[in-house]
């Protein structure tokens with residue numbers, strides 16, 4: 166390319182190829198590092214001969230004889246167990262468990278926040294992934310040719326959804342500023358993270374609408390997107406891997422029933 | 431240097447040891463906290479306090495063990511007094527707080543209590559401090 170855009174274009178080439186791979190590598194390695202830390206800071210309960218929730222030390226044979234179903238039943242109160250007997254009928258049993266689930270979920274106590282949060286998280290991942298522009302660039306950039314692509318959705322729709330993401334991000338920011346309990350927890354880092362997440366979406370929106378200098382904004386978009394991807398494991402955005410491990414492996418009152426690990430002694 | 435109530439107290443060896451052993455764990459857990467305050471309403475102490483933000487479970491964890499770990503145990507007596515208030519008076523360790531991200535808040539607050547005990551701070555039953 167010619168004239169003033171020249172340096173930008175080499176940055177453009179770097180951003181859509183090698184820098185993207187660097188960002189992804191940092192993301193994956195950072196993720197692995199977090200998982201490793203998790204593994205090293207916890208230890209297996211089964212190895213210690215304990216039944217989660219029972220608080221009784223059993224020998225290995227007794228442990229083996231307890232099926233998962235038995236352990237689950239042991240975890241429930243007597244009243245719950247009575248209610249869950251088969252003669253209650255499947256519908257009322259499901260309703261009972263549903264009510265129990267809702268009562269035990271803090272998201273249900275905040276329906277607006279729940280709806281916004283779910284929408285925000287799903288869109289945050291799905292919109293960039295199912296975007297035609299991304300798919301074309303990704304497969305070209307990886308040298309795989311233009312024939313391959315994930316399923317994509319039409320760009321005008323994605324453009325609207327980008328606005329939805331940004332609107333919910335604004336809702337989070339307002340919550341931070343105006344709700345005393347959220348403000349009491351807010352640090353400069355929280356605002357920075359919100360901006361970090363919003364930045365690729367704002368720049369993408371501006372690029373799509375060809376505001377100002379299209380190429381400059383587009384290169385900015387790519388660099389900001391890559392910054393976000395690389396930063397996830399090292400900021401509080403690392404709550405994604407944490408959640409999985411905390412819920413699936415760590416024994417606790419809200420973890421999955423077969424949780425098998427505890428924080429190391 | 432003169433010692434005043436706000437100057438950091440000499441570091442207690444047991445607290446240092448606790449910080450050393452639990453540092454990574456506390457940092458991992460609090461590093462995952464989204465600072466969203468969704469745990470607030472799950473705490474009956476928060477709800478009964480007229481929604482005082484200092485009763486939010488994560489607020490209690492961050493400003494007790496989080497602070498102790500960050501400062502490696504170097505807290506002034508006045509600061510330890512604040513930790514005591516949060517970890518003993520504003521939390522009963524009922525284990526009922528829920529965090530959607532899975533942060534184990536009661537465990538973290540219990541660590542703060544351990545640190546307090548190491549420096550001779552307990553719940554003030556006799557002084558009528560347990561509001």
Ligand code: HEM
Nearest residue numbers: 181185292293298323324327365369370372373387390391
């Ligand atoms: C290497 C990284 C990236 C490259 C090369 C890239 C490239 C592009 C390109 C070329 C467009 C189309 C702009 C147009 O229509 O003219 C676009 C749009 C978009 N990008 Fe990216 N992008 C990257 C990373 C990201 C990331 C990490 C996110 C979000 C987390 C993101 C979110 C979006 C969105 C939401 C749009 C659509 C905006 C709209 O239509 O309003 N991008 N991107």
Ligand code: HEM
Nearest residue numbers: 282286289337358359362397402404405408464466530531
């Ligand atoms: C398994 C995946 C994930 C789960 C289960 C999850 C869960 C949560 C939860 C429970 C919160 C608390 C506040 C709320 O409900 O909005 C939260 C906040 C947040 N999440 Fe996620 N998250 C995940 C992945 C991600 C990813 C990949 C990103 C960004 C790239 C992200 C960005 C955010 C942001 C920016 C907030 C903060 C909102 C605020 O500042 O109040 N999350 N997440």
Ligand code: SF4
Nearest residue numbers: 463464466467469529
């Ligand atoms: S502890 Fe959990 S619920 Fe509470 S602010 Fe942190 S992430 Fe939110």
Ligand code: SF4
Nearest residue numbers: 473521522524525527
């Ligand atoms: S353990 Fe403490 S913070 Fe958690 S719900 Fe009980 S009183 Fe509240």
